[in-house]
Amino acid sequence: MLNVAHYHVAYGQSEVLHGLDFTVAPGEIIAIMGRNGMGKTTLMKSLMGIVPTKDGAAAVDGVDVTTMKSYERVANGIAYVPQGRLIFPTMTVQENIETGLSLSGRRKVPGDIYELFPVLLDMKSRRGGNLSGGQQQQLAIARALATNPKVLLLDEPTEGIQPSIIREMARVLKRIRDERELSIVVSEQVLSFALDVADRVLVLENGRLVHDEPRESVDEEKVAAFLSV
Amino acid sequence: MFADYTWTELGSIFAMQGFAGLILFSVFVLMALGLAIIFGQMGVINMAHGEFMILGAYVTYLCSNFFEAYLPALFGIYFFFAMALAFLAAGTLGALVEWSLIRHLYKRPLDTLLATWGLSLILQQAYRSIFGAREVGVTLPNWLLGSVPLTDIIEIPINGIFVMVLTFVIAIAVYFILFRSRMGMQTRAVVQNRVMAGAVGINTEKVDRNTFALGCGIAGIAGSAFTMIGSTGPTAGQLYIVDTFLIVVFGGAASLVGTIASSFAISQAQSTMEFFLSGSMAKVLTLLTVVGILMLRPQGLFSLKIRR
Numbered sequence: 170m171l172n173v174a175h176y177h178v179a180y181g182q183s184e185v186l187h188g189l190d191f192t193v194a195p196g197e198i199i200a201i202m203g204r205n206g207m208g209k210t211t212l213m214k215s216l217m218g219i220v221p222t223k224d225g226a227a228a229v230d231g232v233d234v235t236t237m238k239s240y241e242r243v244a245n246g247i248a249y250v251p252q253g254r255l256i257f258p259t260m261t262v263q264e265n266i267e268t269g270l271s272l273s274g275r276r277k278v279p280g281d282i283y284e285l286f287p288v289l290l291d292m293k294s295r296r297g298g299n300l301s302g303g304q305q306q307q308l309a310i311a312r313a314l315a316t317n318p319k320v321l322l323l324d325e326p327t328e329g330i331q332p333s334i335i336r337e338m339a340r341v342l343k344r345i346r347d348e349r350e351l352s353i354v355v356s357e358q359v360l361s362f363a364l365d366v367a368d369r370v371l372v373l374e375n376g377r378l379v380h381d382e383p384r385e386s387v388d389e390e391k392v393a394a395f396l397s398v
Numbered sequence: 399m400f401a402d403y404t405w406t407e408l409g410s411i412f413a414m415q416g417f418a419g420l421i422l423f424s425v426f427v428l429m430a431l432g433l434a435i436i437f438g439q440m441g442v443i444n445m446a447h448g449e450f451m452i453l454g455a456y457v458t459y460l461c462s463n464f465f466e467a468y469l470p471a472l473f474g475i476y477f478f479f480a481m482a483l484a485f486l487a488a489g490t491l492g493a494l495v496e497w498s499l500i501r502h503l504y505k506r507p508l509d510t511l512l513a514t515w516g517l518s519l520i521l522q523q524a525y526r527s528i529f530g531a532r533e534v535g536v537t538l539p540n541w542l543l544g545s546v547p548l549t550d551i552i553e554i555p556i557n558g559i560f561v562m563v564l565t566f567v568i569a570i571a572v573y574f575i576l577f578r579s580r581m582g583m584q585t586r587a588v589v590q591n592r593v594m595a596g597a598v599g600i601n602t603e604k605v606d607r608n609t610f611a612l613g614c615g616i617a618g619i620a621g622s623a624f625t626m627i628g629s630t631g632p633t634a635g636q637l638y639i640v641d642t643f644l645i646v647v648f649g650g651a652a653s654l655v656g657t658i659a660s661s662f663a664i665s666q667a668q669s670t671m672e673f674f675l676s677g678s679m680a681k682v683l684t685l686l687t688v689v690g691i692l693m694l695r696p697q698g699l700f701s702l703k704i705r706r
């Protein structure tokens with residue numbers, strides 16, 4: 170569903186990602202693990218068209234998106250939950266979700282989104298900026314789902330979130346995958362969460378993928394060693 | 399300065415100057431709305447905003463002449479056509495300017511300031527070449543002339559009431575566009591986080607163009623209203639741009655209500671004081687008061703309270 174090949178990304182002269190190759194099958198969840206500064210956010214941003222790609226290509230469902238603008242990528246099925254969530258703070262919860270409907274032309278928030286996140290329905294008239302961190306994370310995921318994506322990108326979704334809510338989030342992500350058959354890419358530093366949601370675990374180290382294994386055969390200690398400082 | 403008047407006279411003077419200030423108030427509101435939308439949306443300070451207003455005024459002048467010469471039967475309602483055309487003309491020019499000039503200069507505020515200032519000079523010269531350096535005025539239909547007597551000394555000008563009702567309608571329309579329509583929601587999303595707006599599927603460039611056009615179009619309507627209080631010349635817009643900036647800052651750049659309240663305060667203060675003092679003295683006093691208030695409340699009169 171998502172195909173990334175020979176992928177190089179640079180900020181000006183300094184190259185951060187040095188040729189990544191990976192694919193994500195339909196309905197597959199992969200976790201990209203890596204410490205701070207290894208390039209996880211850079212990968213997400215460039216897949217979303219926020220940071221330009223220097224070399225290589227990314228394709229969604231066979232369509233090359235490498236040179237597309239952000240909104241065109243959304244139209245082609247990529248959705249993004251950024252690190253730090255970045256919801257629209259002065260807009261209401263409902264309006265935040267509605268921004269995700271811009272391309273589809275729908276006016277009403279689909280019911281299944283509120284079904285996934287009932288708390289958002291209760292708070293639909295509150296300003297997004299007044300929600301708690303966990304609620305904002307749910308809102309950011311709801312907003313992304315409103316675009317009806319084929320591939321969902323989540324950048325460190327567990328950052329700054331309580332452990333009980335993290336477990337709930339793993340459950341919700343798997344439910345989303347099962348219901349919508351979409352592919353999910355999460356970047357993470359928290360190994361337990363990654364092992365909980367992912368079908369496959371990749372490790373990003375200094376801009377290169379150094380490890381790629383299915384969940385069943387993952388050597389936890391080896392991955393943990395990559396993550397320790 | 400009040401000593402020469404009795405209390406009833408003073409009351410009447412305040413009331414009449416207040417009503418006389420209605421058109422000024424309306425022009426300010428419309429100008430400030432456009433400027434605030436453009437500034438709030440894209441951080442662009444449009445130095446040519448006054449010239450967009452004057453474009454609307456010239457369109458109104460042309461309409462007035464056209465209806466007088468060819469459609470005298472409809473002359474009574476030409477003003478409505480004029481306003482719609484003024485909006486379209488200024489809006490179209492705005493979209494063109496955004497496409498050819500402004501969009502290349504986002505994230506470079508100083509450059510946009512210079513570019514729009516240059517644009518204002520170009521437009522002034524264009525008006526001079528096309529319409530001549532002499533100021534022109536419109537003929538108002540009869541029903542807009544005269545005034546309604548309220549008491550034996552207080553009279554309210556009809557065109558003032560007309561323009562104010564109109565401004566009210568436009569302010570409400572702008573509110574609906576910004577807060578109840580899809581375009582408005584997208585605009586606000588772009589204002590809050592341009593990158594993220596793109597990443598949820600909003601075509602931010604199209605939003606920018608539409609917003610700039612909307613702001614300029616409203617300035618065009620302000621130009622229509624302006625023809626009732628001043629004569630239209632190539633540089634007449636210059637006189638209004640500073641006041642308008644002041645209003646936007648004073649009202650709090652992100653607030654529609656603030657813009658309207660501060661237009662009201664400033665136009666009324668100006669209009670009332672002009673009766674007793676010279677025009678420039680009135681302006682100095684207004685400026686000083688505004689600066690004083692802004693020192694106490696730098697965020698402007700109104701601002702949103704949320705956690706960020």
Ligand SMILES: Nc1ncnc2c1ncn2[C@@H]1O[C@H](COP(=O)(O)OP(=O)(O)O)[C@@H](O)[C@H]1O
Nearest residue numbers: 180183185203204205206207208209210211212
């Ligand atoms: N805007 C930027 N300009 C230049 N370098 C950047 C920028 N953003 C991130 N970097 C660098 O790119 C590298 C990867 O950062 P990032 O993708 O944020 O890592 P992660 O998300 O894995 O913590 C870091 O060395 C960081 O300093």
Ligand SMILES: [Mg+2]
Nearest residue numbers: 209210252325
């Ligand atoms: Mg990061």
